[in-house]
Amino acid sequence: AQSVTQLGSHVSVSEGALVLLRCNYSSSVPPYLFWYVQYPNQGLQLLLKYTSAATLVKGINGFEAEFKKSETSFHLTKPSAHMSDAAEYFCAVSGGYNFNKFYFGSGTKLNVKP
Amino acid sequence: GAVVSQHPSRVICKSGTSVKIECRSLDFQATTMFWYRQFPKQSLMLMATSNEGSKATYEQGVEKDKFLINHASLTLSTLTVTSAHPEDSSFYICSARVQPHGETQYFGPGTRLLVL
Numbered sequence: 001a002q003s004v005t006q007l008g009s010h011v012s013v014s015e016g017a018l019v020l021l022r023c024n025y026s027s028s029v030p031p032y033l034f035w036y037v038q039y040p041n042q043g044l045q046l047l048l049k050y051t052s053a054a055t056l057v058k059g060i061n062g063f064e065a066e067f068k069k070s071e072t073s074f075h076l077t078k079p080s081a082h083m084s085d086a087a088e089y090f091c092a093v094s095g096g097y098n099f100n101k102f103y104f105g106s107g108t109k110l111n112v113k114p
Numbered sequence: 115g116a117v118v119s120q121h122p123s124r125v126i127c128k129s130g131t132s133v134k135i136e137c138r139s140l141d142f143q144a145t146t147m148f149w150y151r152q153f154p155k156q157s158l159m160l161m162a163t164s165n166e167g168s169k170a171t172y173e174q175g176v177e178k179d180k181f182l183i184n185h186a187s188l189t190l191s192t193l194t195v196t197s198a199h200p201e202d203s204s205f206y207i208c209s210a211r212v213q214p215h216g217e218t219q220y221f222g223p224g225t226r227l228l229v230l
Contacts, residue, residue, distance in 0.1 A: 032217045043118075043207050043221040044158075051217055090157060094217065102148075102219060104157045 002027045002093045006105035014113045019078040021108045023065075023091035026072065031095040033074040034102070035065055038088045047089075050074060061085070086112045117141055118210050120222035127198055128230055135193045135225045137208030143188035144210035148219060149181075152205040164191040198229040 007022040025031055032051050036044035048059025055067040065076045074091060091105040117140040127133050137147055145166045150158040162183050163171045170183035180202075182194040191210075195202050205226055209219040 034218070036221070041205075041224070041226065043120075043223040044209075046218060046220065049218060101160060101163075102158075106157045 002031065002095065002101075002103045004091050004093050004103050004105035006089075006091050006108050008108055009106065010109050010111065012111040012113060013081045015083055016080050019063075019076070019081045019085065019110065021076040021089050021091075021110065023074045023076065023105060024072055025074060025091070025093045027093055027095060029095050031093045033065075033067060034092040034094075035059065035063070035074075035076050036090045036092065038090065038107075040087075044090065047076070081110075081112045083112050083114065086110055116212050116218075116220040118144075118208065118220050118222040120206075120208055120225050122225060123223060124226045124228075126228045126230065129199055130197055133195045133198055133227060135195075135206055135208075135227075137191045137193070137210070137222055139189045139210045139220075142210075142212050144191075144212070145188060147185060147191040147208055147210045149183060149191075149193050150207045150209065152207060152224075154205075158207060161193075166191075195227065198227070200229045203227055203229045 003026045005024045034049045035047040038044050047063050048057045050057050050067045058064045063078045088107050088109045090107050092102045094102045119138045121136045147164040149161045152158050160173050161176045164183045164185040166185045172178050185191040205224050207224040209221045
């Protein structure tokens, strides 16, 4: 079985500050991991994904995430927040025999203060 | 590439009527599409997996007769909410995989349904 936990439903940072959004997963098989961003009243846009290649994954808009098997984590970071980063972020896991399914975390809303 | 569209983006209907939502893959063929439901301030809940040319696979607790899914072509899946009620009001999002075994799902912009 697979599941995702996102710690912190709301995260607030100042513009220019480091962004850290936490994601821990549970999977009985090697997982594929994803981060998506959702702007109000819109669908989800893929930020980045881990599919068993390099553990440090770089995505769009300056985001990156590191897969840490020992910690079952896939935290999302960005060195310097921009106002346009304010959105909701979802971590998802899939893999194993039930390859179709994505299991989403509950989401983290990022607020960027000027 | 990998663009998914949905139509309509917003729909308001009366209780008891049926509403059809279309999901299209614009620049690729999608043998598998997915339908999600998202309540305000909540995460996405997978409703069903739509396979081209075969019956959809519904998640536990999702009424098959209530949410009819048709995946008649490699670029189009439709979700029909039958006899809609106010509790069906929600944000419906579809996604599609680029390849039959592709690991990434690409999402449509969503459809806001309001049932009065």
